[in-house]
Amino acid sequence: MVLDVVEERGLAIIDLKWGDPNGCHFPLIHGLRPLELPWMIVLYSVMWLGAFGIMLGYRFKLACGLFVLPYWYLFLVDKSYWNNHSYLYGVVSLLFWGTGADRYFAIDAKKSKEKSVPYWNYFILKFQFFALYFIAGLKKSSREWLEGYAMTNLSRHWVFEPFKLVLSSEQTDFYIVHWFGFIFDLTVGFFMIFDATRLAAMFFCTAFHLMNSRLFSIGMFPYVCLATMPLFCRVDWPRKLLEARTHSREKLDDGECSSRKSRDYFAKDNEAESDVAERDEGSVGRRSGKRRVGVSRKQKLVVATLLLHVGLQFFLPYSHFVTKGYNNWVPGLYGYSWDMMVHAWDTVLVVVKVRDNESERDYFLDPGAWVPNDRWAKHGDMARQYAHCIKDNLQKLKGRASRTTEPWAQLSSNLSIYMDVWCSLNGRFQQRLFDPNADMLKVDWHPLKPVSYVMPLLRQFSSYRSELERIQQDVFSWSNYTDVLFVADYPGMRLENYVDLELANVSLSVLEGEVSYRDEEEASARTIGKGGTARIETGRFHKVETTSPHPACYMYTFANRTKQQLASRGISEPTRVKEAFPLLKEIGYKVDAFGRALGHVANALLHLTLGVPMIRRIPLD
Numbered sequence: 001m002v003l004d005v006v007e008e009r010g011l012a013i014i015d016l017k018w019g020d021p022n023g024c025h026f027p028l029i030h031g032l033r034p035l036e037l038p039w040m041i042v043l044y045s046v047m048w049l050g051a052f053g054i055m056l057g058y059r060f061k062l063a064c065g066l067f068v069l070p071y072w073y074l075f076l077v078d079k080s081y082w083n084n085h086s087y088l089y090g091v092v093s094l095l096f097w098g099t100g101a102d103r104y105f106a107i108d109a110k111k112s113k114e115k116s117v118p119y120w121n122y123f124i125l126k127f128q129f130f131a132l133y134f135i136a137g138l139k140k141s142s143r144e145w146l147e148g149y150a151m152t153n154l155s156r157h158w159v160f161e162p163f164k165l166v167l168s169s170e171q172t173d174f175y176i177v178h179w180f181g182f183i184f185d186l187t188v189g190f191f192m193i194f195d196a197t198r199l200a201a202m203f204f205c206t207a208f209h210l211m212n213s214r215l216f217s218i219g220m221f222p223y224v225c226l227a228t229m230p231l232f233c234r235v236d237w238p239r240k241l242l243e244a245r246t247h248s249r250e251k252l253d254d255g256e257c258s259s260r261k262s263r264d265y266f267a268k269d270n271e272a273e274s275d276v277a278e279r280d281e282g283s284v285g286r287r288s289g290k291r292r293v294g295v296s297r298k299q300k301l302v303v304a305t306l307l308l309h310v311g312l313q314f315f316l317p318y319s320h321f322v323t324k325g326y327n328n329w330v331p332g333l334y335g336y337s338w339d340m341m342v343h344a345w346d347t348v349l350v351v352v353k354v355r356d357n358e359s360e361r362d363y364f365l366d367p368g369a370w371v372p373n374d375r376w377a378k379h380g381d382m383a384r385q386y387a388h389c390i391k392d393n394l395q396k397l398k399g400r401a402s403r404t405t406e407p408w409a410q411l412s413s414n415l416s417i418y419m420d421v422w423c424s425l426n427g428r429f430q431q432r433l434f435d436p437n438a439d440m441l442k443v444d445w446h447p448l449k450p451v452s453y454v455m456p457l458l459r460q461f462s463s464y465r466s467e468l469e470r471i472q473q474d475v476f477s478w479s480n481y482t483d484v485l486f487v488a489d490y491p492g493m494r495l496e497n498y499v500d501l502e503l504a505n506v507s508l509s510v511l512e513g514e515v516s517y518r519d520e521e522e523a524s525a526r527t528i529g530k531g532g533t534a535r536i537e538t539g540r541f542h543k544v545e546t547t548s549p550h551p552a553c554y555m556y557t558f559a560n561r562t563k564q565q566l567a568s569r570g571i572s573e574p575t576r577v578k579e580a581f582p583l584l585k586e587i588g589y590k591v592d593a594f595g596r597a598l599g600h601v602a603n604a605l606l607h608l609t610l611g612v613p614m615i616r617r618i619p620l621d
Contacts, residue, residue, distance in 0.1 A: 002052055007590070016618075026080045037614055046066050053067075068090075135338040140178075140185060146178065151341055155176070159215060202229055206226060329423075348430055351419065354394065377419075381445060415441065417440045429488035438453035483560070484555055489553075491549055499539070501539045506536040525543075
């Protein structure tokens, strides 16, 4: 977590992440706002300090509080940064706060009277990582994953080269990525529990996470999973490891006694320590005398809390039938769902239109304006939040306009904002995600009700995906510069599209249904039925409207004129040079990130104490 605070939580880039006072963020709790940049840096510094304390085992409970509270504030203040492992870190840090992890191999251990760690501490952490694997495996049991549509073309990465000695790229994607990934997640937790299979499971687990560390930009997540694998071993393995090195029988006896006391946490009584050591390891509620051991209120509370946590962790990933307001084509937000890599999104077009209802003028806004990423474009709740943020920022621009001739100075406060987002989910047709006629400033939204302005996924065309792959391969065979785009739309809906001059040989072919096509220079529209085609002129706008009573699907085929011309002149695209020492480059990046993080902390402290101006970078794109 010391590294994670700097990198994935973003202390090294905090000026870019939280520095824009007009930045749009997406809190889970309405009204929650990020702090100003100097105080945000202070918050990160407190969290960083807590991470150091947890790592060293110094003032452990205080350190956990310093880490947990800022972490969950940052988690709740912007949903667009969520992923499964950021949720995992928050849960594990909460669990850590309730454990006795500072009783052994920690600075606090020297002062602690308790030298043994209760067995439930190991159990709950082990359960959390077991749930990580097992629920991820359950999520991968869907047809989308098992039929191989989620992670296509992943086999192009160099980590799969050994598999491609005996398998094709398509077979590697299907059998290794999808089917082995499903079986691994579903079973590895069980194999790690049992002594007979643990060593083999650890080997596959190590290989799996090391591959993930090269495949995806997921921060410290693979290394956290590697570091937590020993949780599945016997609880006394560190003591036995030390005892094996010292060959001390006395230390071995002490270690066995401490291990028994740890497992007998729920069976403690006031008998002599020798009686405790005589019990069988792991027994609960058993004692040498005839009297029954009483269970304290604290022990009952611990058991109830553990059971509540276990139940909650199994319920939350499937709770989306309750929180319907966060669903789109797939259930829930990308955080506590554990549907890792199950849904592959391909977004080709995002249009944000601002209409001034008084002047009846339309303005088109860059969909990347004021937002840290494009996650908002796939969630109805975030799209609505973004629309309100856009309106607020436009009114601020109007208030700051120095001349009435500036565009924003003429903008009224009576605005409507429309969003047209085109996405493909797991290799399907491109289709609209939101109703383009819905005013995002006026739509109703409730966390427990379905989102009314999300267009349903056209599942009736899901079976077309194998045919789309065949057509795509056929188009690719025409030349090295041809490509294809598949589109589906609802009856009465219209797509207005501009074809760039960079493209050549553009044509429109209807696969299902009926559409009307009209070029901007044509007086009337042409009707194109199933199997029909039309040549598209470049450098112009055209409109395609679905006229059939049911959804229509069609495709654009085209060639990249620029690449074709460069190739005819003997100019090829520059090949990506493979790094000679990628590990050294990664280490250099981490060192640089730490330096920038320390610089931000120093700048914030000087600003708050001496009024030194804050230095803030501005994104170039």
